Amino acid sequence: MRLAELSERSGVPTATIKYYLRERLLPPGRRVSTTQAEYDEEHLRRLRLVRALIQVGRIPVAAARDVLAAVEDDGLDRHMRLGAAVWSIPHAPEPDEDDPATDAARRTAGALLERLGWDFGRETGTESPAYRMLIASIATMDRLGYPCDVAELLPYARSAGELAVNDLDLVERYEAEEEQVEAAVAFTVLYEPVLLSLRRLAQAEESYRRFG
C-alpha cells in the first residue's frame, strides 16, 4: 500500500508517519519510484505499536527506539525477547532518590517478590524500570507516612498476577512470535489507562455499596 493508505488504515496523519520514518521508528518502505514507496501489513502493525508507545505511553522517541530494538531482537528466545521488550518500556516519570526511605523500600520490594515467589522479577528484573519504579513508589509512600509494607502490597501484587495471566492470554491469540512480542508491548501500555480508570470507577461502586 502507499503512504496515503497506510495513514488512512492506521488513523495516523501522513506527516506523523514521515516523522516516524525519519526517526527510524518505522522501517523504510520498498521503493517503487524516486518519490514513492510501498508499505505492507508489517508496517501497519509496527506503526500501531509506535503510536501506542508515544501517544498513550508518552515515551520519548529515543526510549521507544530501544523498546523496538528489543522487539526486533530475534537472537533471544521467546521468553527473553518478550521479557526484554516489556522490561525496557520506561515509566513516564521515574523518580530516583537515594536515601534511607529508598533503602527500606528496596528491602520491602525484595521481601514482597520473595513472598510471591517471583524469580524472574528478583533475579533478572531488579534492574528493570518497573522494579525501580516499584521501589521509588514504596519509598514515596513511606516518606509521606502512608502504610506500604508487604502486608499492604500483597493484595495488589496478587491482582497484578491475575492481570498478567490475562495479558499473556491476549498475547497468545497471535500466532507469530514477532506479533506476540509486539502485542505484549502494546497491551502493557494501552491497558494501563484502562486499568486505572476502572479502578477509580470500582472504588466509587465499592464506596456506594459500603456507605451509600
Added chain:
Amino acid sequence: MRLAELSERSGVPTATIKYYLRERLLPPGRRVSTTQAEYDEEHLRRLRLVRALIQVGRIPVAAARDVLAAVEDDGLDRHMRLGAAVWSIPHAPEPDEDDPATDAARRTAGALLERLGWDFGRETGTESPAYRMLIASIATMDRLGYPCDVAELLPYARSAGELAVNDLDLVERYEAEEEQVEAAVAFTVLYEPVLLSLRRLAQAEESYRRFG
C-alpha cells in the same frame, strides 16, 4: 509545631510548604507572633495528601484545590463525599476526541458497566474524569486496531473490583470520616504507580512460566 518541624516530619522543604500555603492548598497556621505560626497534626496530614496529589499524581495546583474542596465538603454524606473526592481527581492526560471510535467506545463502556452491575459508575459517574478516560482509552485501542471489547475488558474490570475492595479496607482503618476521605484520595493516587509496576513485573514472571 513550627514550620521547621512540619517540614522535618513531612519531608517537604519549607519553601514548598510556604508555596502550598500561598496557593491555599494548606490552611493557614495559628498565628503566635507576627512572624510565626503554629501547625498541628491536621496540617501534617493535609500536607501529605497535597504532596501525593502534586508529586505522584502530577495534578495541577488548581485541580488539586478542587479535590481538596471535595475532601472538605462535610455537607455530603460519607459515600458522596468519598465518591466526590476520588471522582474529582483528574487523570494526568485526558484525551477527548469526538469521532466514530469515541461513540463506539461509549457504547462499549456502557455495556461493560451494565454487565458488571456498577450502578454508581453508570448513573452518577458517567461525567467523571475516570469514565471519560475509560472511553478515551477504549477509543484509542479501537483506532489502533487492538481488541478492546466487553469480553477483553471484563477481566480487567473484575481485578479492578478486587483492588477497590482492598482500597476501601485500607481506608476503613481510619476512624474519622475526614481522615477516611483523605486516605481514599491519597491511596487512589499513590497506589497507581505501585500497581502498574507490579503488573509489569508479574508479566515478566508469567512470561517466564509460559515460555521460559
